[in-house]
Amino acid sequence: MTILSSLAPQILPSSKKALKFIPPIKLILFAFLASCTSGGGNGSRIADTNPPSIPTNLNVVATSSTQINISWSASIDDVEVRGYKIYRSGFFLKEVKTTNTFDISNNSPHKCCYTVSAYDSSGNESSQSEKICIDDPILKPYKYMGAFVPGWHWGQGQGFWSEAIDDDLIRSAKNNTISVFHLMLPPFENPLGIYNEAELIKLDHFLDSAAKNNAYVMISFIHAYGITLNQNDPYYHPAGIEGIMNDEILAKAFKNRIKFIINRKNAINGKLYKDDPTILAWIICDEPISAPFNYFGRPPDVTVSQFKSWLEDIVTYIKNIDQSHLVTIFIQPALSNLKEGDWLESLNVPSLDFIYGEDADMRILNYFPYLTADEYPLRLFLLKKPVVAMVSFTSGEWDQAKICQDYNFQADLLEKAIKRYFEIGATGVLVFSWGSILYPFTPTYDQCFNYTEQNRMISEVLKITGSNLNQ
Numbered sequence: 001m002t003i004l005s006s007l008a009p010q011i012l013p014s015s016k017k018a019l020k021f022i023p024p025i026k027l028i029l030f031a032f033l034a035s036c037t038s039g040g041g042n043g044s045r046i047a048d049t050n051p052p053s054i055p056t057n058l059n060v061v062a063t064s065s066t067q068i069n070i071s072w073s074a075s076i077d078d079v080e081v082r083g084y085k086i087y088r089s090g091f092f093l094k095e096v097k098t099t100n101t102f103d104i105s106n107n108s109p110h111k112c113c114y115t116v117s118a119y120d121s122s123g124n125e126s127s128q129s130e131k132i133c134i135d136d137p138i139l140k141p142y143k144y145m146g147a148f149v150p151g152w153h154w155g156q157g158q159g160f161w162s163e164a165i166d167d168d169l170i171r172s173a174k175n176n177t178i179s180v181f182h183l184m185l186p187p188f189e190n191p192l193g194i195y196n197e198a199e200l201i202k203l204d205h206f207l208d209s210a211a212k213n214n215a216y217v218m219i220s221f222i223h224a225y226g227i228t229l230n231q232n233d234p235y236y237h238p239a240g241i242e243g244i245m246n247d248e249i250l251a252k253a254f255k256n257r258i259k260f261i262i263n264r265k266n267a268i269n270g271k272l273y274k275d276d277p278t279i280l281a282w283i284i285c286d287e288p289i290s291a292p293f294n295y296f297g298r299p300p301d302v303t304v305s306q307f308k309s310w311l312e313d314i315v316t317y318i319k320n321i322d323q324s325h326l327v328t329i330f331i332q333p334a335l336s337n338l339k340e341g342d343w344l345e346s347l348n349v350p351s352l353d354f355i356y357g358e359d360a361d362m363r364i365l366n367y368f369p370y371l372t373a374d375e376y377p378l379r380l381f382l383l384k385k386p387v388v389a390m391v392s393f394t395s396g397e398w399d400q401a402k403i404c405q406d407y408n409f410q411a412d413l414l415e416k417a418i419k420r421y422f423e424i425g426a427t428g429v430l431v432f433s434w435g436s437i438l439y440p441f442t443p444t445y446d447q448c449f450n451y452t453e454q455n456r457m458i459s460e461v462l463k464i465t466g467s468n469l470n471q
Contacts, residue, residue: 048121050078051118051124052076052081052124054118055117055129057072058130069101077120079121079122081119083095083118084097084117089112096275102275113134114132114133115128144469145179145429145465146179146182147182148434149433161202170215172437174214174215177465177466177467178462180216181215182220183218185220186200187199188203190232190234192249193253200264205268207278211277211278216280217278217280218282222254223285225289225294235253239299239300239301240290240295245307255317258314274325281327281354282318282322282325283330283356284327287330287331288307288335289332289337303338303341304338305340307346308346308347308349311347312349315351315352319351327352328353330357331356331357332357344380347383353385354385354387355383355385355387355388357376358390359391359417360397360432362413364389364417365413365420368397387427388430389429390432391430391431392431414458414461418431418465419465422465429465431458434452
């Protein structure tokens with residue numbers, strides 16, 4: 001199930017198992033092993049064929065408009081209970097080791113029914129528990145306001161990050177109707193495969209603070225354009241995403257990075273990231289293709305089919321590790337620079353849960369006469385998936401010196417753009433960006449768009465637009 005209204009779980013009944021050819025030599029080996037573990041004789045063991053007891057006291061509760069908590073009493077087994085399988089409306093949902101888990105609403109107008117079974121170390125599975133049904137807590141599409149949190153939030157080696165800054169940022173955002181954060185990872189990896197625990201603790205704290213404030217986080221694994229800007233970055237490649245797509249060493253390291261983050265255990269609250277309901281989605285990368293003039297060397301030489309194949313591979317890789325969270329990628333209009341085909345087809349990946357794009361030119365308003373919405377962003381809705389938009393003023397089309405401190409101008413366009421996106425069916429709209437009044441610097445350049453609750457004009461826009469959602 002999912003927070004996004006038009007997603008349907010693509011899952012198969014648990015009874016359907018893939019058939020696999022077993023070479024004769026393996027059949028002989030299996031027969032030998034079976035003879036060692038079954039039957040009588042000195043030193044032999046009787047094969048475990050008894051399943052665990054059926055889980056009891058199943059409890060299903062909608063704890064919010066987006067989350068359903070599921071818990072039950074532990075099963076017992078004559079050897080060992082290895083884990084539990086959760087089923088939703090007769091279909092396998094996921095496996096867990098504990099006696100509690102969660103599901104995320106899919107906005108279904110129908111009842112959702114849950115059962116749980118237990119299995120042991122020999123693979124014996126109990127019968128399913130009693131069935132508990134619950135009305136989905138959302139009977140209409142859930143919509144939300146969100147905000148981007150820039151990479152420099154983590155201090156970037158300057159030492160200004162603090163738990164107090166995290167807490168103030170999240171608290172103040174919630175007070176301004178922002179409930180979802182797009183979060184870049186702290187600089188925790190350098191060199192490749194060497195992970196800095198001190199930086200990761202910062203991420204742990206942000207997630208823990210978000211959970212305490214009933215906020216959600218979308219975590220981006222890497223900034224694909226950003227790795228072209230810093231030659232000291234372990235993923236540096238002069239053509240950006242070409243590195244993690246085509247370079248064998250970088251591609252392998254990137255997958256290891258993804259796996260490490262998803263499997264991380266929060267050092268503050270003990271939650272595995274892959275089981276943490278505070279995490280709304282994994283973002284494969286930010287800005288996979290940027291405008292050609294942004295590259296010092298040359299822009300990526302990538303075709304539509306190559307990008308789509310890579311995207312399918314990474315989504316599948318993530319979902320093989322984590323079946324609980326959504327997966328997306330954060331794109332810009334520059335995706336149209338992909339070669340040999342229609343750029344929109346590059347996103348036509350069934351397993352991609354929603355489309356997330358930035359509108360840094362206010363194209364949705366046709367603000368610049370020569371930058372219309374005919375192509376981007378309106379075409380994103382043709383994919384028949386939920387669309388999340390980020391509205392910002394970071395495009396080179398703007399006169400930055402003129403508008404950087406003109407918050408009346410920014411507030412006016414933000415209000416119009418946010419309302420327009422929701423009118424045409426967007427699931428969420430994020431602003432670039434939200435920060436804390438505790439940052440120890442005077443904002444400059446894109447930091448002048450790092451809004452805080454002291455900015456009354458922007459705050460008023462967010463409260464007006466956000467307060468009308470989900471009513």
